[in-house]
Amino acid sequence: MSSPTPFGPDATVADIGEFGLIAEFVQRFDQGPAVYVGPGDDAAVLRTPRGHVVVSTDLLVENRHFRRDWASAHDIGRRAAAQNLSDINAMGGTATGLTVGLALPPDLPAQWVVDLADGIATEAALVGASVIGGDLTRGTEVVIAVTVLGACDQAPVLRSGARAGDVVAIAGRQGWAAAGLAVLGRGFRSPRAVVVAHQRPEPPYDAGPLAARAGATAMIDVSDGLVADAVHVARASAVSIDLHSAAFPLEDPLISVGAALGVDPMEFVLGGGEDHPLVATFPAGTTLPEGFRVIGAVSEPGDEGPAVTVDGMVYAGSPGWSHF
Amino acid sequence: MSSPTPFGPDATVADIGEFGLIAEFVQRFDQGPAVYVGPGDDAAVLRTPRGHVVVSTDLLVENRHFRRDWASAHDIGRRAAAQNLSDINAMGGTATGLTVGLALPPDLPAQWVVDLADGIATEAALVGASVIGGDLTRGTEVVIAVTVLGACDQAPVLRSGARAGDVVAIAGRQGWAAAGLAVLGRGFRSPRAVVVAHQRPEPPYDAGPLAARAGATAMIDVSDGLVADAVHVARASAVSIDLHSAAFPLEDPLISVGAALGVDPMEFVLGGGEDHPLVATFPAGTTLPEGFRVIGAVSEPGDEGPAVTVDGMVYAGSPGWSHF
Numbered sequence: 121m122s123s124p125t126p127f128g129p130d131a132t133v134a135d136i137g138e139f140g141l142i143a144e145f146v147q148r149f150d151q152g153p154a155v156y157v158g159p160g161d162d163a164a165v166l167r168t169p170r171g172h173v174v175v176s177t178d179l180l181v182e183n184r185h186f187r188r189d190w191a192s193a194h195d196i197g198r199r200a201a202a203q204n205l206s207d208i209n210a211m212g213g214t215a216t217g218l219t220v221g222l223a224l225p226p227d228l229p230a231q232w233v234v235d236l237a238d239g240i241a242t243e244a245a246l247v248g249a250s251v252i253g254g255d256l257t258r259g260t261e262v263v264i265a266v267t268v269l270g271a272c273d274q275a276p277v278l279r280s281g282a283r284a285g286d287v288v289a290i291a292g293r294q295g296w297a298a299a300g301l302a303v304l305g306r307g308f309r310s311p312r313a314v315v316v317a318h319q320r321p322e323p324p325y326d327a328g329p330l331a332a333r334a335g336a337t338a339m340i341d342v343s344d345g346l347v348a349d350a351v352h353v354a355r356a357s358a359v360s361i362d363l364h365s366a367a368f369p370l371e372d373p374l375i376s377v378g379a380a381l382g383v384d385p386m387e388f389v390l391g392g393g394e395d396h397p398l399v400a401t402f403p404a405g406t407t408l409p410e411g412f413r414v415i416g417a418v419s420e421p422g423d424e425g426p427a428v429t430v431d432g433m434v435y436a437g438s439p440g441w442s443h444f
Numbered sequence: 445m446s447s448p449t450p451f452g453p454d455a456t457v458a459d460i461g462e463f464g465l466i467a468e469f470v471q472r473f474d475q476g477p478a479v480y481v482g483p484g485d486d487a488a489v490l491r492t493p494r495g496h497v498v499v500s501t502d503l504l505v506e507n508r509h510f511r512r513d514w515a516s517a518h519d520i521g522r523r524a525a526a527q528n529l530s531d532i533n534a535m536g537g538t539a540t541g542l543t544v545g546l547a548l549p550p551d552l553p554a555q556w557v558v559d560l561a562d563g564i565a566t567e568a569a570l571v572g573a574s575v576i577g578g579d580l581t582r583g584t585e586v587v588i589a590v591t592v593l594g595a596c597d598q599a600p601v602l603r604s605g606a607r608a609g610d611v612v613a614i615a616g617r618q619g620w621a622a623a624g625l626a627v628l629g630r631g632f633r634s635p636r637a638v639v640v641a642h643q644r645p646e647p648p649y650d651a652g653p654l655a656a657r658a659g660a661t662a663m664i665d666v667s668d669g670l671v672a673d674a675v676h677v678a679r680a681s682a683v684s685i686d687l688h689s690a691a692f693p694l695e696d697p698l699i700s701v702g703a704a705l706g707v708d709p710m711e712f713v714l715g716g717g718e719d720h721p722l723v724a725t726f727p728a729g730t731t732l733p734e735g736f737r738v739i740g741a742v743s744e745p746g747d748e749g750p751a752v753t754v755d756g757m758v759y760a761g762s763p764g765w766s767h768f
Contacts (some may be wrong), residue, residue, distance in 0.1 A: 156496055160680070161602050162534035162664060163500035163594075168492040172480055175576065176487035177543040177591055182584045210486035219501040221545075221589045222518075252499065259505045265545045265589035267501055278485050340486060355486070 127333045133233060136224035138256050141230065145237045149251035154216040157252075162174035164252035166217045173400035174270045182262040190304050191319040193264055195241020198377035200264045203343060205247055206323040206396040208270035212277040212332025212343035214325075215249040215270035223259025225313040228334050232292035236264070243391070249326050271404040274332055284358035288407055288416035293317065294346055294368065295405045298392025299385070302338040306381065311373045323396035345393045345413055347428055350416075354400070354426040360419050362429045363390070365416040387437045388422050390430060456548035465554065469561045473575035473627040474712040478540040481576075488576035490541045490593055500531035506586040510703055512569050514628050517556045521563020522644050524588045527667060530647040530720040532594035534665035536601040536656025538558050539594035547583025560588070563592060568589045571649050577753055594605075597658050601724070606662035606681035610725040612740035613650035613732050617641065618670055618692070622716025623701040623709070630705060635697045647720035654733035657722045663724040669717045671752055671759050674740075677723070678750040686753045688716070693738040711761050714754060 151158040157165035208215040300318025368389045378385030473483040481489035532539045624642025678685045692713045702709030
């Protein structure tokens with residue numbers, strides 16, 4: 121994926137300049153068949169044969185969503201793309217194109233930016249999406265603004281379709297990224313498995329379209345926290361959701377991180393975000409698509425309205441991430 | 445356009461929180477007929493009956509692209525939307541949807557953010573586009589990342605289609621925003637006309653589709669500078685372009701700003717960006733659409749390759765904006 125660069129390791133963003141960086145980017149971004157007009161014009165043009173486009177935007181801010189000393193630029197690029205691609209996955213769709221806006225301090229190494237671009241391109245290639253445009257500008261901290269476009273083969277799966285009697289199912293790993301973040305926050309670099317899970321999530325990109333085809337009634341990707349995102353589904357659908365902790369047998373790295381940090385490892389599972397698994401609801405009796413397993417049940421809301429419980433009880437831990 | 449807010453004038457972004465701000469935003473953003481799924485899910489879905497989507501992304505960074513003491517939040521919002529909508533205009537298209545990513549310092553007044561949202565909605569409404577999604581996060585400086593989606597009634601007009609013998613034409617005001625910026629940079633607030641032009645550009649949104657229909661061979665919006673953007677067309681089209689300074693009779697405010705600041709006012713016209721007029725090339729003999737006037741001619745490139753001249757001479761001033 122990576123190409124040699126025509127500048128030395130000490131070159132900064134200011135040395136290379138906007139157009140030099142754009143030239144480096146463009147040769148790294150393969151253009152797939154959905155691209156009608158790629159980078160280099162006032163706007164890009166993407167083919168949308170299905171008559172709609174699914175679109176999502178996410179910002180990553182340095183020292184808030186990533187730290188340059190905690191992950192390589194390549195991994196940060198993969199993660200920036202992954203969390204956006206995951207939003208299309210959560211609609212039951214497949215991504216086709218991305219735009220990338222970057223605010224960059226002028227003294228940032230140019231190689232860092234090129235590695236970031238390589239990481240974005242690598243992750244986008246996993247689903248066949250092309251980086252079709254973007255914007256580069258100066259900022260005091262690195263901001264990565266990714267917008268992803270895609271399409272669904274059938275009706276998009278919203279958060280609002282869960283019904284009493286549905287089962288709740290998950291596809292993908294949950295809690296590992298949070299354990300990795302906790303480890304990094306204490307200055308450690310191991311267990312390696314959870315640190316890597318934080319640095320480079322692996323959303324189950326096949327699971328979204330499979331769930332849509334199997335008749336998922338609602339779907340979300342876990343980015344704020346399992347309980348927090350289940351609350352989003354419960355409120356949008358006007359239902360209550362009970363999650364079953366026994367559906368999450370604790371894996372060794374989570375147990376050892378919990379023991380080392382004096383934390384109940386179940387908190388990583390229930391409160392953690394950023395692994396980007398999918399949580400979907402299906403009518404009872406649905407044969408779940410490959411990769412999904414049942415983790416809870418949907419019921420009518422109680423007197424106090426839509427709520428999320430764990431094993432029938434209110435979850436007392438932090439439900440997830442707060443942005444301010 | 446503006447709604448009353450449920451918080452006091454001293455409330456900060458941190459006081460209101462992400463979900464409080466999103467609630468304020470969503471009620472301000474009318475959803476038009478192109479919107480299939482609006483704000484509130486993992487992604488938005490826009491109808492694209494023409495089988496394609498035109499997409500462009502721009503970042504505005506505080507103290508780089510705007511200053512909070514130089515313009516109101518409402519005007520900054522209008523400008524953020526305008527410069528993105530202008531990119532769709534420059535393809536000959538019309539915008540249908542926008543996503544808005546915001547990085548916000550926690551101590552920023554919540555009212556400032558709400559006014560910004562009102563400004564974005566006001567500008568988007570000029571072309572019938574809806575704000576369909578976005579992302580809010582914390583940052584140390586305000587960053588506004590807008591992605592705009594749209595469609596063309598006919599083939600998009602690229603930068604690369606200009607041919608020797610074409611005429612070069614412009615629609616919209618040019619040089620006023622640069623004069624306004626120069627005035628603000630010296631601590632002045634008048635002449636009011638150019639200050640307002642900088643604070644709130646008025647791109648000629650009808651001109652792009654009109655030019656496409658009239659057979660424009662290439663088109664660009666002036667955002668970097670008239671000469672700089674003409675260079676983009678010349679290089680993409682492998683042609684040379686001569687601009688005629690006599691086509692730009694200097695208007696009073698430009699003359700008075702030039703006199704006050706000791707600057708040749710023609711520099712505002714040739715080097716200025718951010719008014720977002722459209723520059724298009726048309727085959728000779730084309731009846732120009734309403735709003736366009738001839739400002740130059742396209743020729744075969746000389747021995748040194750594609751170049752832009754003014755009255756046959758190399759332009760000695762700053763060609764435009766540098767991002768680093």
